[in-house]
Every structure is written in structure tokens, then in C-alpha cells.
Amino acid sequence: MLLPASVRFSKPKIQPKRFKSGKNTLPDNVFQERFSSQIRLPHIGLSGQEKLFQAKILVVGAGTLGCACLPWLVxxxxxxxxxxxxxxxxxDNLARQVxxxxxxxxxxxxxxxxxxxxRQNPHLNLIAETQYATRESAQNWIKKADLVLDCADNVATSFLLDDLCRSAxxxxxxxxxxxxxxxxxxxxGNAPAYRNIFPALNEGTDCATSGILGAAGGVIGALQAQITISLxxxxxxxxxxxxxxxxxDEWRMETIIFYDAPIKKTENYPxxxxxxxxxxxxxIDLRPKNSWPKINNALRELPKNLSPEQQDHRRIIFLCETGALATKEALEHQERGYRNLALCALNLEENL
Structure with missing residues (x-):
């Protein structure tokens, strides 16, 4: 028995592949055309491009580094x-935050x-958070991310994110x-933590006080984007x-490999x-006298008669504006035998 012509000669309907990332969907032809230059790379290919489309990352900071890094990630x-x-x-942001x-x-x-x-890429899910990165908020964001980028250029933020990333x-x-x-x-990951390499930083090492050539921030931000994509x-x-x-200023790039660096095991100061x-x-308030806001019950220095043996489990907190001076003091006191230390940076306080 012959089948009707309409059945015999009809072609099967093939559903084109659609690439999905969360709520976003891209038809195969759009996906391959848009990212063709990357897909042609043998180290990436179509499967690698799918990995990128499935990835979820957290970027903290939309200043000099964020502005240089984000366009390439997008x-x-x-x-x-x-x-x-x-x-x-x-x-004053406009000279470097492009x-x-x-x-x-x-x-x-x-x-x-x-x-x-x-506008650059309407196919990605871009979420803007306008609140400060506190321990509670950052912990929640990090849970939802595959990888975390620190573009804040602030020591207290770096330490906070590093601690939470290591735990997660x-x-x-x-x-x-x-x-x-x-x-x-x-x-x-399988490498040392940020704190292991940078246990303390000097106060004032940022572009707001030291100055910066915008293009230098562009170099670092672009490199940060390529490292992220590679990972x-x-x-x-x-x-x-x-x-x-x-x-x-010397026209050279140095690479320091710390993957197998010996790590001195010490108690972290959160x-x-x-x-x-x-x-x-x-x-202990490390800021200049009469700084605003005034912190009640804060001391200017640790009591001289309080030795490490007399600390008696009391927590010692070092407070400054950015966290840089506080980390230096905490490290020095830790080396003298004090334990149960912590840092507080006022530029991370949302309600001041």
C-alpha cells in the first residue's frame, strides 16, 4: 500500500538548537554568528562558548577596574x-572610568x-546591586556565582571577599x-588565598590618593577579564x-607564581x-583624633598593661577608614602573640 504523497515526501521538522542561560535563550544561528571569532579558536570552540554562556560571575566594583574589565566579559x-x-x-571618575x-x-x-x-549585549542576564558588600550580602551573592572578581581596589573588601570565597x-x-x-x-581554589600573599597593605595605596593613568587601569582590567575567561x-x-x-613606567610585565608557595598557618582576622x-x-580607633564619625567607647591604643597572656579571650578590633592601617596593626599584634583579632573599615559602612 502506497502512502499519500503528502506523507511520503514531507521532510521531518528539525527544531534548531537554542542555547539557554538562566532566563536567556539564543537561537543557534544567532549564537554562532555573534561569537564566531571565539568559537573558531581551537581552545574554545562551540562547547567552550556554551561554558561561557552558562557561567555566572560576581563583579564587586564598577570603578576604574570594573569599567575596564566588564565590557570584555560582556x-x-x-x-x-x-x-x-x-x-x-x-x-573625576570620567578620566579613567570609561x-x-x-x-x-x-x-x-x-x-x-x-x-x-x-546595550552592548542584550542577551546576558546583568544584575545591578546598589548596596554595600557586607559579610551578609556578599555571602549570599557568592553562593550564586561560579567565580568572583574583586574590582573594588579596597583592602577591606578584598579581605572580606577572599575569606568568603575560600569558605565557599x-x-x-x-x-x-x-x-x-x-x-x-x-x-x-587549589591555590593559596589572597591573605596568604597579601597579609597587610600600607595605608593610602589606591588611585584616589596616589593618582592613576586611566590606560594603566585599562591594561589591568582587560587582563583580569582574560584571566576570568580562561578560568x-x-x-x-x-x-x-x-x-x-x-x-x-618601566614597560615590563612580571609573573609571580605562588601556587606552591609555603603558607604560614595563622589565625585570620575577619x-x-x-x-x-x-x-x-x-x-582601637586608628584614625586621627576628632575624626568623623566619633565611635563611642573606642580607645586610641591598646592598654599597655594588656599582654597577650592577659587578653583573656577578649576580641581586639582595629578600626580605620579603608582597612589598610587596621590590617597592618592586626598583623603586628598577631606576630606579638595576640589572638582573636578583627578589622573594621568605615568605608564599608552603609549608614554612615
């Missing part, structure tokens, strides 16, 4: 980016960056830029456990907020 096809920055755009123009002055950085980046088993890509250069490194793809050799230092301080704590 263009690469990463499926979800959560961007955190509570600051507003100011005139996502913003005079028309956006006064606007929140995370929201403004989202608008610009969403997430890789931490941290960068810093000032003057004519900077560095970027990949920490945690998502699992490329070999891996940048994990390496620190890349760009010395733009970054805490003012609301976590209790009546039993000893709070």
Missing part, C-alpha cells in the same frame, strides 16, 4: 554577571553601567591599579596561583561591621 558571552557598586559617578559620561554624573555606577553594558570554595580574581601599573592574581573555560596552563604585575561589635570587645 562581549565574551558570559551568561550572567552580578555587578555591585553603591557609589555615584563623580566628575563606561560613564557627563550625562550620567550623580547616577549610581552599577545601574549606569548596567544600562550601557546591556570559589576562585577569587583580585586586581589593583595605581599610578602607571598594577597587578591581578587568581587565588583560592571559566579551564584552559591549560591555568592562571590560578599566579600574580601578574604590570610596571607601565572583617566585621560596626553592628557586630559587642560590649566585651576592645575597639
Amino acid at each position: 562581549a565574551s558571552g558570559i551568561g550572567e554577571i552580578r555587578l555591585v557598586d553603591p557609589d555615584r559617578i563623580e566628575p 563606561l560613564y559620561t557627563e550625562a550620567e554624573l550623580g547616577q549610581n555606577k552599577a545601574l549606569s553601567a548596567k544600562t550601557t553594558l546591556q 570554595g570559589k576562585i577569587f580574581v583580585s586586581a589593583s591599579a595605581e599610578r602607571f601599573g598594577g597587578y591581578v592574581g587568581a587565588f583560592n 571559566i573555560l579551564g584552559l591549560d596552563p591555568s592562571p590560578l596561583g599566579k600574580l601578574f604585575v604590570w610596571k607601565g 572583617v566585621i561591621s560596626l553592628k557586630e561589635i559587642t560590649a566585651n570587645d576592645l575597639l
Whole structure:
């Protein structure tokens, strides 16, 4: 028995493949055309591009580093980016933070960056967070991310994110830029933590006080983006456990490999907020006298008669503006035998 012609000669309907990342869906032809230059790379291919589209990353900071890093991450096809920055755009940002123009002055950085980046790639899920990165909020964001980028260029934020990433088993890509250069490194995972390499930093090492050439921030931010993409793809050799230092005034790049560096096991001093301080704590205010805001019950220095043996389990908290001076003091006191130490940085306090 012959089948009707309509049945015999009809072609089976083939559903074109659609690439999904969260709520986002891209038809195969759009996906392959948009990312064709990357797909052609033998180390990436179609499967690697799918990895990028499935990836979820957290970026803390939309300043100099964030503005340099984010466009490349968005263009690469990463499926979800959560961007955190509570600051507003100011005139002196425009010389180095290239996502913003005079028309956006006064606007929140995370929201403004989202608008610009969403136009660049409307197919990704871009989430803007305008609140501060506290222990509670950052812990929640990190749980939802595959990888965390530190673009805040602030020591207290770096320590906080590093601690949380290490606890969550997430890789931490941290960068810093000032003057004519900077560095970027990949920490945690199977490599040492950020704190193991940078136990303390000097007060004032940031672009706000030292100055920065905008292009230098661009170099570091672009390198941070490439390291992130490489880690998502699992490329070999891996940048994990390496620190890349760009010395733009000398025109050279140095690579420091710390993957197998011997780590001195010491008790970490966590970054805490003012609301976590209790009546039993000893709070040492390291800021100049008469600094605002005034912190009640804060001491100017540790009592001279309080030896490590007499600490009696009381927590000692060092407070400063950025966290840099506090980390230095905590490290010095730790080496003298004090334990149960903590840091508090006022520039992370949302309600001051």
C-alpha cells in the first residue's frame, strides 16, 4: 500500500538548537554568528562558548577596574554577571572610568553601567546591586556565582571577599591599579588565598590618593577579564596561583607564581561591621583624633598593661577608614602573640 504523497515526501521538522542561560535563550544561528571569532579558536570552540554562556560571575566594583574589565566579559558571552557598586559617578571618575559620561554624573555606577553594558549585549542576564558588600550580602551573592572578581581596589573588601570565597570554595580574581601599573592574581581554589600573599597593605595605596593613568587601569582590567575567561573555560596552563604585575613606567610585565608557595598557618582576622561589635570587645580607633564619625567607647591604643597572656579571650578590633592601617596593626599584634583579632573599615559602612 502506497502512502499519500503528502506523507511520503514531507521532510521531518528539525527544531534548531537554542542555547539557554538562566532566563536567556539564543537561537543557534544567532549564537554562532555573534561569537564566531571565539568559537573558531581551537581552545574554545562551540562547547567552550556554551561554558561561557552558562557561567555566572560576581563583579564587586564598577570603578576604574570594573569599567575596564566588564565590557570584555560582556562581549565574551558570559551568561550572567552580578555587578555591585553603591557609589555615584563623580566628575573625576570620567578620566579613567570609561563606561560613564557627563550625562550620567550623580547616577549610581552599577545601574549606569548596567544600562550601557546591556546595550552592548542584550542577551546576558546583568544584575545591578546598589548596596554595600557586607559579610551578609556578599555571602549570599557568592553562593550564586561560579567565580568572583574583586574590582573594588579596597583592602577591606578584598579581605572580606577572599575569606568568603575560600569558605565557599570559589576562585577569587583580585586586581589593583595605581599610578602607571598594577597587578591581578587568581587565588583560592587549589591555590593559596589572597591573605596568604597579601597579609597587610600600607595605608593610602589606591588611585584616589596616589593618582592613576586611566590606560594603566585599562591594561589591568582587560587582563583580569582574560584571566576570568580562561578560568571559566579551564584552559591549560591555568592562571590560578599566579600574580601578574604590570610596571607601565618601566614597560615590563612580571609573573609571580605562588601556587606552591609555603603558607604560614595563622589565625585570620575577619572583617566585621560596626553592628557586630559587642560590649566585651576592645575597639582601637586608628584614625586621627576628632575624626568623623566619633565611635563611642573606642580607645586610641591598646592598654599597655594588656599582654597577650592577659587578653583573656577578649576580641581586639582595629578600626580605620579603608582597612589598610587596621590590617597592618592586626598583623603586628598577631606576630606579638595576640589572638582573636578583627578589622573594621568605615568605608564599608552603609549608614554612615
